Amino acid sequence: MESKGPIFKEGAVCKRKLSTRSIVVENGPMVVLWVLTGTLIFNIGWFYTLLFAIYIPFSVLWFWRFICTYCANYDTGCCPSGYGKAAAKLFLFRDEKKFKQAFNMNMPMVLPYWILPLLAGGYIIYMTYPSVPIWLWMVFIAAMVDGFVILPYLSRQVACSDCLVRDDCPWAAEGGKSKTHGF
Numbered sequence: 545m546e547s548k549g550p551i552f553k554e555g556a557v558c559k560r561k562l563s564t565r566s567i568v569v570e571n572g573p574m575v576v577l578w579v580l581t582g583t584l585i586f587n588i589g590w591f592y593t594l595l596f597a598i599y600i601p602f603s604v605l606w607f608w609r610f611i612c613t614y615c616a617n618y619d620t621g622c623c624p625s626g627y628g629k630a631a632a633k634l635f636l637f638r639d640e641k642k643f644k645q646a647f648n649m650n651m652p653m654v655l656p657y658w659i660l661p662l663l664a665g666g667y668i669i670y671m672t673y674p675s676v677p678i679w680l681w682m683v684f685i686a687a688m689v690d691g692f693v694i695l696p697y698l699s700r701q702v703a704c705s706d707c708l709v710r711d712d713c714p715w716a717a718e719g720g721k722s723k724t725h726g727f
C-alpha cells in the first residue's frame with residue numbers, strides 16, 4: 545500500500561537500526577507477558593483464553609493502525625520493534641502532528657495487557673487460597689515483574705531513550721525530555 549511517509553523535523557537524526565536483535569528485545573518481554581497472562585486466564589476457563597487470543601492480534605493491528613500511522617517512525621528503521629515497518633505494509637500514513645492525540649486516545653486499547661494478568665492472577669489466587677499452587681505464584685509474580693518492572697524499564701531506558709517522537713510521546717515524556725533530538 546502506497547504512503548507518503550513521515551516528514552522528519554529539521555535537525556532530527558535517527559541513530560537507530562532495525563535488526564533481529566532489536567525486534568527480539570523490543571517484543572520479547574511483551575510476548576512473554578501475553579503467554580503468562582494466557583496461562584493465568586486458562587485456569588479460569590478456556591473460553592476466556594480464546595477471547596484473549598483473539599484480542600491480542602486485534603489490539604496489535606489497532607496499535608499499528610491508530611498509533612503507528614501517526615508516528616514519525618512509521619516505515620523507518622527508527623522504530624526498533626518493527627511495528628513502524630509492519631504498520632506501513634497494511635495502513636497508510638496519517639498526520640504526525642496528531643501523534644500525541646492518537647497515542648492518548650488509543651492507548652486504552654492495550655491497557656488490558658497489564659490489567660488482565662493482575663485481575664486473572666488475583667482472582668485465581670483468591671479462589672485457591674490458602675492452597676495456592678507454587679507454580680501459580682511463580683506465573684503471577686513473573687507476569688507482574690515482566691509487566692510492571694521489565695517492560696517499563698526497557699521502554700523508557702532503551703526504546704524511548706533516543707526515539708524521534710520521544711518529546712511528543714506521553715509514555716516517554718514521563719521519563720524526561722530527549723537530549724538527543726532538537727525538536
Ligand code: SF4
Pocket residue numbers: 611612615616617618619622623624625627628629707709
Ligand atoms: S515508535 Fe511506537 S508508535 Fe512509532 S512506529 Fe514504532 S511502535 Fe509505532
